[in-house]
Amino acid sequence: MHTWHWRSWQELPYLSCSLLEEFPHGFFTQQFWSHSLEDMTKILHAEASPYRLRQVHGNKVFTPREIEHILSVGGDEVEQIGEKTFAKADGLIGDRPLQAVWTASADCTPALIGDIKTGLVAAVHAGWRGTAQKIVPQAISRMQSQGCKLQDLRIAMGPSIAGEVYQVSEDVAVQLGSTLIPHEDEKAIINGLQEIDNSPLLPDSEPGKVRIDVRQVSALQLEQLGISPEQISLAPYCTYQNPENFFSHRRAKQGKVQWSGIVSMANGA
Structure with missing residues (x-):
């Protein structure tokens, strides 16, 4: 049984999963709302660089290099938020060392994936629309194209809305x-x-x-790919039912999110 651990940084709580213990990672709570991704990345690894997306409930998955190209070209695949411009997608793969890839959620599933052999990682935003488009299997397919093998993957799905209240x-x-x-x-x-x-x-x-239970649908999709249930862990926390730690769009409709991230330990691809 994979265990989930509460950790703290300056007395603020976040979660980690034993399945991903080889990777710096965290499923952060609403208590980190005022902290930047740069701050949270440093909590995971002092030398890692953060990457994020403009999430759009689709099934596109990019690497940081692909994001740089998309941002340089512009067009429909980018969107400006404040002073920054982001690529529009829902999955990020860290394929070079010390890339911190992040996903934001507030009822949707934050899925973090690590490959224990190559060190590649992925962060995926899997709401019902993305799950209906197989966003998590899509991320895994992209990882396989970069040399990952199914048996080496470890997938932790963080706090999201539970089936009994969705x-x-x-x-x-x-x-x-x-x-x-x-x-x-x-x-x-x-x-x-x-x-x-x-x-x-x-x-x-x-x-x-x-x-x-949208998370369970993703887990079943992975099992149909041939991934063992022992390689998958679902956090025992519901965003809707735990207002003390998690924002929930369905509960409060505040437009606020919590962030989940993982750092690649890859040797380069």
Whole structure:
């Protein structure tokens, strides 16, 4: 069983996962809201450089080198936020040493991935839309293209909204379920989801609605790739139900996020 540990920096709490113990990493709480990514990167590793994206609920995954190219070209793939310009995507791969890759979330799943052989890492923002587009498998596919092997990957999915409190339409459940159950018929997809061991689908009293654990859908997508459940860990914390530590968009709609990051130990790719 993989363990999750509360750690602290200047008495502010953040989480780490034993599965990623070889990598400097952290799932930071709302208490870090006023701190910059540069500050949080230094908590993980004094010499690492931070990278982030403008997240858009898609399935694009970039490396820092690709981001530099995109920013130099401009166009539809970039967006200015304040004085800075960011590439639009939802997954980042650190493929050179000491790259701190970050993802922001406030109910969506922050997934951090490390390869224990190559030292490559990834940070992925996986909301329901991204999960319906297989964003986490997409990040892993990109890592494989750079020499990573499935058996060497370790995937920790941080605090996000739990299935028992995440009400969605049946249409959303079908979009998510179709990534696991290749079927044209919507009812067949819903029924198939219900029959999965440790099903991500939960009933809801409102007609046309269900509850779904999006993190569990991502985990099942990874298992279908051939990744062992022992290589995957889900944090035992729900953003919606833990207001003392986590922002939740569904609970408060504040537009605030918490950040999760991991530092590459790669020897270069």
